[in-house]
Amino acid sequence: MSAPILRIEELSAEFVTPDGTVKAVNHVSLSLREGGTLALTGESGSGKTSVALCALNLLPHPGRITSGRILLNNVDVLSLTSEALRQVRGRDIAMVFQDPATGLNPVLSVGQQVEEIITNHLEVPRREAKRRTVEVLGQMGLPEPAQVATRYPFQLSGGMAQRVMIAIATALNPKVLILDEPTSALDVTVQAAILQDLRRLQQTYGTSILLITHDLGIVAQMAEEVAIMYAGSVVEYAEARTLFDRPRHPYTWSLLASRPRWDREGGGRLPSIRGTPPSLIDLPDECPFLPRCPKATNVCRTERIPALIALEAGHYAACYNPIYQEEPAGAGARPD
Template structure:
């Protein structure tokens, strides 16, 4: 196993209390595997990746757990050892390339710096490598573009430069944090295709952080779903899309519009918002937004249990004593979750129709008042 994260917790002490940005997160990434981390903004995805990279800003700290990368626990290594690993064995594509690239240096110089930090190459040799990398990531005329400044490139080009920098020393693991954010659909498809091709050519593993389930379905081998700093579900990508177990995952998938849906149907919407990390609901973090919430859900946090190759954190699949339910109990839980989601959608549609009727009546009254 290339990367094994076990019970990772990351905290941010504040004046109002401790923010648990990552809470007992566990997952693995195998060699040449693409694992996607999915969740809403604020679920802890980026903080988790920064914890792995050792790039947490003060006062953030890894409070507990292990990050085993190629036999070394990254949670305990020194900053000097981290500098030897970052860029060489493990690299990261940051979310916004315009703020990640230095605006006063040419892109070629920034790639050269990344290469020479880990390899004993002359500047000429590093420049040749930089041109090769720009060509590999699909930038036309790399001999000329290597002299450009970031502002002279489009968003898609800057993202490709970030990928070239990350690949400068052939890392074994690439962490891609929202690599297609703010890109149009065509460029997004090109970037995802590029990541797949690079995985096939170099054998590197990819930890893909995103909230876009379309990206996940096209790219990933396995999916880890996070909500409010916790892993709530984990499964192979096809299994997760064909049979989502957790009500949160089900809600995410049912929120996606489908061509075969009736136009009269209202899209399903997960009610409420992500809670304040300093004011989490008692019990399950998703209980206040869940259509299938039970009394036990408000009393304690469910464990992550395994169900037919799935891992899921939900009392629909777990007994009150923490044991996995039998097959009949699981089937009943799945049926209930689907029925609750459909009922919630119908109620939302009815409420929307009533609201629209109220608005229409108000407009008619106002119009008649003006006529008088």
């Protein structure tokens, strides 16, 4: 396996709100390999988007990073000056945001928006910026890219708008691309086509992808490695095949155990499991999954929150009673 290009080490972040401090990210460590795809998955509110925003040092007010390092090619992103950060964003690391409102500028044409990012970073003649614009739009599967470049956001379908946003993020060929729920709002056919374009892009340029999704079908299709987040922490981390074949954390196990449902209902959306996650304002001292856990024992009630430990090479789980049943309900659940 290739070396890591992006390492997130012991990252913690919080939002200070009038209701209290939301502990959105708690001691998260992740490692994205060069040319690889790491999926970050978990229920809504588990901290996925916050981790991604921290990776670009873009956590908005009232958010703040309280500890940790973000190493991009061994350079700590959090220690960079704002000018250095501006250079790094777009060129070395880029993100397609989950919130469509932060995506496209309604008053600029598609072409202007792609060209802007190119000319902001590179000293290239206008003609070259235009050529590259058409190239990246075509690369993201937009037919007649020169014509699409003249359109305004309101003239685009949802699928086209998403392709344009990915084209903007990839205009400078960033080494690391973060995609936050890139296809969640789209129908399955458009989704499949966009994922295919992303895979082709990755093969052509060796782009490393951090893919945030709550769709286990997409995880299975796209990722070599997976981190499962729960209540702001990574609770299980493994190669995708291992995780689908041998889930060890009861939360992952529960998700995969409901596979017939997520499979049959299509889309692979994260199944809902019994109970609700804890408030991130009053995070308990013990395992945050305790109230929902079918495997809980006394130790879970008396000990503090379990740390992520290696159960086998490259397979980590944060649990006092990891599941070792060789035929869990999720076994063989990896859809091909």
